[in-house]
Amino acid sequence: xxxxxxxxxxxxMRNLSYNLKRLNDKEDMLSSGxxxxxxxxDPVSAILAMRLRNTLSGIEQYNKNVNDALTWLKNTESxxxxxxxxxxxxxxxxxxxxxxTLTPEDRQTILDEVSQLKLQILQEANxxxxxxxxxxxxxxxxxxxxxxxxxxxxxxxxxxxxxxKYNLGMNNNMDVNVLGTDVFSDLFTTVESIESDLKLNxxxxxxxxxxxxDNAINIVLKYRSQIGAKSNRLDATKSRLESNEIDYTDxxxxxxxxxxxxxxxxxxxxxxxxxxxxxxxxxxxxxxLVDFLR
Numbered sequence: 001x002x003x004x005x006x007x008x009x010x011x012x013m014r015n016l017s018y019n020l021k022r023l024n025d026k027e028d029m030l031s032s033g034x035x036x037x038x039x040x041x042d043p044v045s046a047i048l049a050m051r052l053r054n055t056l057s058g059i060e061q062y063n064k065n066v067n068d069a070l071t072w073l074k075n076t077e078s079x080x081x082x083x084x085x086x087x088x089x090x091x092x093x094x095x096x097x098x099x100x101t102l103t104p105e106d107r108q109t110i111l112d113e114v115s116q117l118k119l120q121i122l123q124e125a126n127x128x129x130x131x132x133x134x135x136x137x138x139x140x141x142x143x144x145x146x147x148x149x150x151x152x153x154x155x156x157x158x159x160x161x162x163x164x165k166y167n168l169g170m171n172n173n174m175d176v177n178v179l180g181t182d183v184f185s186d187l188f189t190t191v192e193s194i195e196s197d198l199k200l201n202x203x204x205x206x207x208x209x210x211x212x213x214d215n216a217i218n219i220v221l222k223y224r225s226q227i228g229a230k231s232n233r234l235d236a237t238k239s240r241l242e243s244n245e246i247d248y249t250d251x252x253x254x255x256x257x258x259x260x261x262x263x264x265x266x267x268x269x270x271x272x273x274x275x276x277x278x279x280x281x282x283x284x285x286x287x288x289l290v291d292f293l294r
Contacts (some may be wrong), residue, residue, distance in 0.1 A: 013279050019274045026099045026267040029258045036256040045255050052252040059245050062169050065114070066238045069166040070231060076134050076178055077227045079127040084220045086117050091213045093117075094194055098207040106216070110199035115152070118191045122147060122154060125184045135180030138162035144180035145188070152195075154188045156181050168237050174230060178223050187216040 029035055039046040096102070097110045125135055125145045132140035137160045144160040147153070164177040190212040197205040 004143045008284050010099045012277075012284055015246050016274075016277045016281060019270065019277050020225045020276065023267070023270040023274050026263055026270055029263050030267065031259070034256050034257055035258045049252060049256045052248055056245065056248050056252065059241055059248065062167070063238065063241050063245070065166045066168055066234050066241065069168070069174060070234050070238070072129060072134065072176050073227050073231050073234070075127060075129040076176075077224060077231070079134060080178075080183070080224045080227070081125040083121055083124045083183075083187075084217060084224070087213060087217050087220065090117055090191060090194065091217070094206055094209055094213060097194075097198060098203050098210075100203050102203070107201055111195060114191065114195055114198065116153070118188070119147075119196070121184070121187065121191070125180050125213075133160075135178060135183065137177065137179055138164070140164075141165055142184050145184060153192065156185050168234075169241075172237070174233070175237065176230065180225070183219060183223055186212075187219070190216055222286075 036042045036045045036049060093114055094112050097107050102110075126132050126143045133142065134142055136142055136144040136157065139157060139159040139161075142157055142159060144157050145154050146157065149157070160180055163175045166175045166176055167173055179221065190209060193212070194209050197209065233249055243249065
C-alpha cells in the first residue's frame with residue numbers, strides 16, 4: 001500500500017487527539033477528585049456508587065429520626081418526672097390533711113396548695129415540643145387536657161388518641177408517644193377527689209385517697225421505665241447508624257474517588273506523551289514551498 005502524506009497527517013492528528021483526551025481526562029480526575037464522573041467511565045462502579053449514595057441518604061434520614069425521637073422521649077421523661085415529684089408532694093399533703101387534729105382552716109390552706117399543684121400537673125400534661133403536644137396522640141396541635149374555668153375540673157381531649165411511630169431503619173419502627181389519657185386521666189380524678197375531701201373537711205376520706213395516689217405514682221413510674229428502655233434502644237440504634245455511615249462513606253470513596261498519587265504520575269506520563277506527539281508532528285507535517293525557497 002502506498003503511504004501518502006495525507007495518510008500520515010491523518011494518523012498523526014488522530015493520535016494527537018487521543019493523547020490530548022487522555023491528558024484532559026487525568027486533569028478532570030484531579031480537579032474533581034473523582035475517578036468515576038460519568039457512568040461511561042466505569043459502569044459497574046457508577047451503579048455501586050449510586051446505590052451507596054442512596055444508602056447514605058437513608059442513613060442520614062434515619063439519624064435525624066433517631067435524634068428527633070430521642071428529644072421527644074427526653075421531653076416526655078422530664079414531664080413525667082416533674083409529675084411524679086408533684087404527686088409525691090400531694091401525697092405528703094394528703095397524709096398531713098388526714099390527721100384528725102387539723103382544723104378546717106388548716107385543710108383550706110392545704111387545699112390551696114393542692115389546687116396549685118393540680119394546675120402544675122396540667123401544665124406537664126400539656127407539655128409541647130417543637131409546637132407539638134407530647135401527650136396528644138395524633139392531635140399534636142391540640143392540648144390533650146382542658147380546664148373548666150368555672151368548675152376547675154379538668155377534662156381530656158377526646159381527639160388525643162393514636163400512636164406516633166418513628167422510622168429508624170428497614171422494618172425498624174418505634175412508638176415514641178405516651179397517651180395523656182393513659183397517664184393523667186385517673187390521676188386528675190384522684191387529685192380532684194382530694195380537693196373535694198379537703199373542701200368537705202373529711203379526714204377519713206382523705207386517708208382512703210392514699211391508695212389511689214400510690215397507683216397514680218406507680219403508673220407514672222411505669223411509663224418512665226418504658227421511656228428509659230426506649231431511649232437505650234435509640235442510643236444503640238444511633239451508634240449503629242453512625243458506624244454504618246462511616247463504613248459506607250469509606251466504601252463510596254474507594255469506589256469513585258481518585259487515587260491522587262497514581263493519577264499525578266499518570267498525568268505526568270500523558271503530558272510527556274502529548275509533548276512527544278507534538279514534536280513528532282512538527283517533523284512529519286509536509287513542508288511548504290516557502291520552506292524549500294528559504
